[in-house]
Amino acid sequence: MSQLVIEGLKKRFGPVAALDGLSLEVKRAELLVILGPSGCGKTTLLRSIAGLERPDAGEIWLEGELVFSAARRIFLPPHRRRVGIVFQNYALWPHLNVFSNVAYPLRVKRFSKHEIRRRVGEMLKLVRLEGLERRYPHELSAGQQQRVALARALVMEPCLLLLDEPLSNLDAKLREELREELKRIQRKTGITTVHVTHDQGEAMALSDRIGVMDSGKLIQIGPPAEVYQKPHNEFVAKFVGASNLLFGDVKEQDGQRSLLLQGGLELPLSGEMKLPPGPALLLIRPEEITISRNGPGLGATVKSATYLGNALEYRLTIGGLELQVRTDPMQIFNVGERIFLQIRRATPIRARRPEQG
Amino acid sequence: MITLRQRGVDLRAIATGAANLSLLLFIAYPLFLLLLVSFGAREGFTVVSYLKVFAQRQNYVALGNSLYVGTTTTLLATLIGVGLAWLIARTGLPLKRVFRGLIFLTFVTPPYIGTISWIQLFGRAGYGNALLTRVLGLSIELYSLEGIIAVMALYLYPLVFWATAHALERTDPTLEDAAASSGGTRWRVLTTITLPLVLPSILSAAALVFINTLASFGPAAALGLPARHYVLTTRIYAALSHYDVQMAAALSVILVLCSGGALLLQNSLLGRRRFITTTSGSRKPEPFRLGRWRLPIAIVLVVFFSFTAVLPLLTLLFTSLLKGWGLPLALENFTLGNYLTIFQDRLIGRALRNSLIFATLAASAATLLGFLVAYISARTKLRGRGLLDLLATFPRAIPRPVLAMAMILAFMNPPLALYNTPWIVIVAYIVAFTPLALRVLSGSLRALDPVLEEAAWASGASWLRGLKDMVLPLLRPGILTSFILVFLRGLPEIPLSLMLHTRGTETVGVVLFFLRDTVGVEAVSALAVIVILITLAGHLVVGKLGGRPEVGR
Numbered sequence: 001m002s003q004l005v006i007e008g009l010k011k012r013f014g015p016v017a018a019l020d021g022l023s024l025e026v027k028r029a030e031l032l033v034i035l036g037p038s039g040c041g042k043t044t045l046l047r048s049i050a051g052l053e054r055p056d057a058g059e060i061w062l063e064g065e066l067v068f069s070a071a072r073r074i075f076l077p078p079h080r081r082r083v084g085i086v087f088q089n090y091a092l093w094p095h096l097n098v099f100s101n102v103a104y105p106l107r108v109k110r111f112s113k114h115e116i117r118r119r120v121g122e123m124l125k126l127v128r129l130e131g132l133e134r135r136y137p138h139e140l141s142a143g144q145q146q147r148v149a150l151a152r153a154l155v156m157e158p159c160l161l162l163l164d165e166p167l168s169n170l171d172a173k174l175r176e177e178l179r180e181e182l183k184r185i186q187r188k189t190g191i192t193t194v195h196v197t198h199d200q201g202e203a204m205a206l207s208d209r210i211g212v213m214d215s216g217k218l219i220q221i222g223p224p225a226e227v228y229q230k231p232h233n234e235f236v237a238k239f240v241g242a243s244n245l246l247f248g249d250v251k252e253q254d255g256q257r258s259l260l261l262q263g264g265l266e267l268p269l270s271g272e273m274k275l276p277p278g279p280a281l282l283l284i285r286p287e288e289i290t291i292s293r294n295g296p297g298l299g300a301t302v303k304s305a306t307y308l309g310n311a312l313e314y315r316l317t318i319g320g321l322e323l324q325v326r327t328d329p330m331q332i333f334n335v336g337e338r339i340f341l342q343i344r345r346a347t348p349i350r351a352r353r354p355e356q357g
Numbered sequence: 358m359i360t361l362r363q364r365g366v367d368l369r370a371i372a373t374g375a376a377n378l379s380l381l382l383f384i385a386y387p388l389f390l391l392l393l394v395s396f397g398a399r400e401g402f403t404v405v406s407y408l409k410v411f412a413q414r415q416n417y418v419a420l421g422n423s424l425y426v427g428t429t430t431t432l433l434a435t436l437i438g439v440g441l442a443w444l445i446a447r448t449g450l451p452l453k454r455v456f457r458g459l460i461f462l463t464f465v466t467p468p469y470i471g472t473i474s475w476i477q478l479f480g481r482a483g484y485g486n487a488l489l490t491r492v493l494g495l496s497i498e499l500y501s502l503e504g505i506i507a508v509m510a511l512y513l514y515p516l517v518f519w520a521t522a523h524a525l526e527r528t529d530p531t532l533e534d535a536a537a538s539s540g541g542t543r544w545r546v547l548t549t550i551t552l553p554l555v556l557p558s559i560l561s562a563a564a565l566v567f568i569n570t571l572a573s574f575g576p577a578a579a580l581g582l583p584a585r586h587y588v589l590t591t592r593i594y595a596a597l598s599h600y601d602v603q604m605a606a607a608l609s610v611i612l613v614l615c616s617g618g619a620l621l622l623q624n625s626l627l628g629r630r631r632f633i634t635t636t637s638g639s640r641k642p643e644p645f646r647l648g649r650w651r652l653p654i655a656i657v658l659v660v661f662f663s664f665t666a667v668l669p670l671l672t673l674l675f676t677s678l679l680k681g682w683g684l685p686l687a688l689e690n691f692t693l694g695n696y697l698t699i700f701q702d703r704l705i706g707r708a709l710r711n712s713l714i715f716a717t718l719a720a721s722a723a724t725l726l727g728f729l730v731a732y733i734s735a736r737t738k739l740r741g742r743g744l745l746d747l748l749a750t751f752p753r754a755i756p757r758p759v760l761a762m763a764m765i766l767a768f769m770n771p772p773l774a775l776y777n778t779p780w781i782v783i784v785a786y787i788v789a790f791t792p793l794a795l796r797v798l799s800g801s802l803r804a805l806d807p808v809l810e811e812a813a814w815a816s817g818a819s820w821l822r823g824l825k826d827m828v829l830p831l832l833r834p835g836i837l838t839s840f841i842l843v844f845l846r847g848l849p850e851i852p853l854s855l856m857l858h859t860r861g862t863e864t865v866g867v868v869l870f871f872l873r874d875t876v877g878v879e880a881v882s883a884l885a886v887i888v889i890l891i892t893l894a895g896h897l898v899v900g901k902l903g904g905r906p907e908v909g910r
Contacts, residue, residue, distance in 0.1 A: 078811070
């Protein structure tokens with residue numbers, strides 16, 4: 001059974017459509033990451049699910065219960081939705097200590113003192129914050145604050161956990177650490193989770209499925225590998241992972257396929273790719289291009305090189321075209337050097353005329 | 358089909374409706390009535406009363422006087438305020454903390470009480486004038502328009518001082534550095550970069566001084582009436598004393614037009630203040646070196662503050678401790694009897710008790726109303742919230758003598774015959790000071806992240822529960838500040854009390870206004886000293902809570 005079902009959700013803020021007919025289903029215990037640039041409506045989606053925003057149209061079902069329906073004028077207020085939420089800035093109450101912050105949802109529900117102590121203790125253990133009960137939020141590090149917020153969201157055993165860019169306020173090292181922590185806690189509790197972020201690395205690492213959002217619409221939803229390898233359109237291809245996008249005509253000659261680009265440049269494509277001839281937009285990931293000093297392949301010039309530690313990233317020029325290539329860090333070429341490239345794989349994206357210019 | 362409605366939404370809508378209704382009844386209705394009466398409501402529409410207003414020479418003289426006093430006071434206060442602000446915020450002047458403290462002391466003195474002390478110094482028989490006559494053979498005529506101007510400027514310049522000092526301290530010093538490194542001299546940088554940056558703050562404070570001067574009653578009455586120098590507020594009071602209601606109403610409308618215009622100007626200037634670039638607080642600007650002028654300027658300021666801040670308060674204190682005004686300051690002439698009088702005299706005791714009760718009630722109600730309006734207009738999308746905000750802010754444009762007029766017109770007769778009861782004074786205080794409470798509370802509410810309240814809802818708390826557990830505790834400094842400031846304005850309030858009180862509902866303001874002559878200046882001074890001490894204590898608490906001093910106006 002689906003834990004969360006969203007049908008045709010719409011929400012406008014003045015002239016801006018934050019949600020534009022968005023539909024979505026999340027299965028029990030699934031971790032869905034909604035990925036999109038800032039301003040794409042992902043936070044509005046989260047707030048609508050929590051009941052903090054009232055959409056203009058559509059329906060939201062939580063655990064089979066209709067909690068919002070514009071047509072039927074149903075709006076279950078946030079405090080009756082049993083949805084836990086971790087806000088981007090954590091929203092810890094500054095006048096309450098860690099224990100009281102986490103205990104608050106239970107106090108509102110009038111749990112016994114004993115039960116509150118037991119459950120809060122359990123939660124703090126889960127997020128590894130035992131011993132900090134008496135601290136106040138301003139006495140905690142950002143990472144600790146985030147854990148308190150998570151504990152507070154989970155303590156009432158919600159039917160759904162919402163995470164609004166919970167890692168964006170942390171530095172890179174801590175972010176990675178807490179990402180793993182989030183995943184562990186999600187797996188351990190089995191809580192259905194919707195996590196929104198603009199960080200594609202975070203999305204890839206965490207999610208069971210990724211939903212890519214743009215201008216209030218869900219453009220593609222699927223397992224991370226599928227979204228990465230078979231993006232539905234240009235936007236997804238560009239937003240998820242680095243990419244080379246080339247528009248041209250696929251031609252077949254003597255069983256050898258190639259892509260004829262504007263300006264007459266012809267890129268040979270390797271034989272396994274079954275591309276129908278005709279105009280196509282091709283996505284070529286930087287790691288899907290091999291380069292060598294002596295060929296075979298198409299001649300190109302190294303324009304720049306960036307050392308990333310675990311990889312080397314080159315920008316190559318062929319004619320007027322610029323390509324991004326990623327190689328293992330041992331493969332060192334000099335800037336200005338003449339090299340040869342081969343395209344191992346290209347994925348066709350729904351063909352669309354490139355915009356002028 | 359089930360229709361689930363959020364109970365909280367209904368509560369919020371009910372609160373909005375109730376607040377709107379009460380504001381309509383107690384603010385909009387009286388003022389509308391005032392407008393009607395000024396156009397001769399009982400005899401059908403007529404401009405007769407306005408013609409009558411200008412047929413009497415006294416009236417346009419009063420209008421002219423108001424504008425003269427208003428503009429001159431504003432100029433003087435702005436000059437003093439800006440000069441002091443620059444010296445204290447930007448230069449290497451010594452004793453800066455002391456000077457700031459003395460400005461604060463001047464500001465927390467209620468202007469009318471300040472006026473009393475100035476009368477004791479430079480009134481006809483004042484110590485200061487006696488000394489001047491003996492030494493220089495001349496004397497100061499305090500009972501004049503210029504006397505009003507001097508006293509008003511003295512008690513209002515702190516508004517300009519704080520606005521300017523604050524702006525100067527928040528201006529990004531790198532902007533000035535950039536100008537200086539492009540080859541500008543210090544004087545050029547000051548006039549072409551610094552001044553334009555803080556100008557909107559200065560102008561908006563100046564407009565505020567103008568509004569306050571136009572609306573002021575106590576000093577204008579105390580210094581103007583003895584020599585029959587009228588300004589608009591005192592003319593309204595006089596017309597009302599002669600039961601010329603229509604004339605008083607017409608004069609009120611004219612006064613509201615003047616101060617409303619200035620208020621609109623101030624609001625648009627405040628809007629422009631957003632252009633000020635502010636520092637991240639990392640670096641303070643390099644203080645301007647005064648060089649050889651440092652000491653002379655400091656001495657001038659010490660003299661200035663001795664005369665304007667210390668001397669008047671000392672005068673009051675000594676008078677309050679003397680057996681009789683005018684006696685030499687010798688030990689055998691000192692007594693605490695004047696303070697005992699306050700508690701023994703039936704009238705003064707009653708007035709003090711009344712003022713404490715009225716100010717407490719008004720502070721509670723205005724704070725509650727201010728909170729409701731601030732919350733509803735900032736945190737909800739309910740219909741009617743715009744009207745609510747407008748109604749609650751509107752009394753800011755209404756000088757209190759005018760408000761008193763409107764209250765009389767609205768609540769003289771049934772169905773709501775509040776006149777001749779304490780309630781009309783209390784309601785008038787609430788109306789007059791709700792804008793202040795609203796300003797304080799919307800400021801603190803703006804600083805409170807809405808997400809803290811949403812987190813409570815998401816944790817299962819209803820709207821009321823979230824309000825009680827999160828918003829109110831986190832807003833406590835703002836709520837306390839609002840309460841204290843309204844209380845402090847209500848305690849020595851004069852024009853509303855004066856025009857609305859009746860036998861048994863006299864207040865401190867009424868006693869201060871009338872009883873100089875009957876109870877004696879010594880007891881009045883003792884009462885004034887008590888009021889000053891309470892005011893000072895309250896403002897110190899507000900400062901501790903993080904409120905800036907000028908928020909009280």
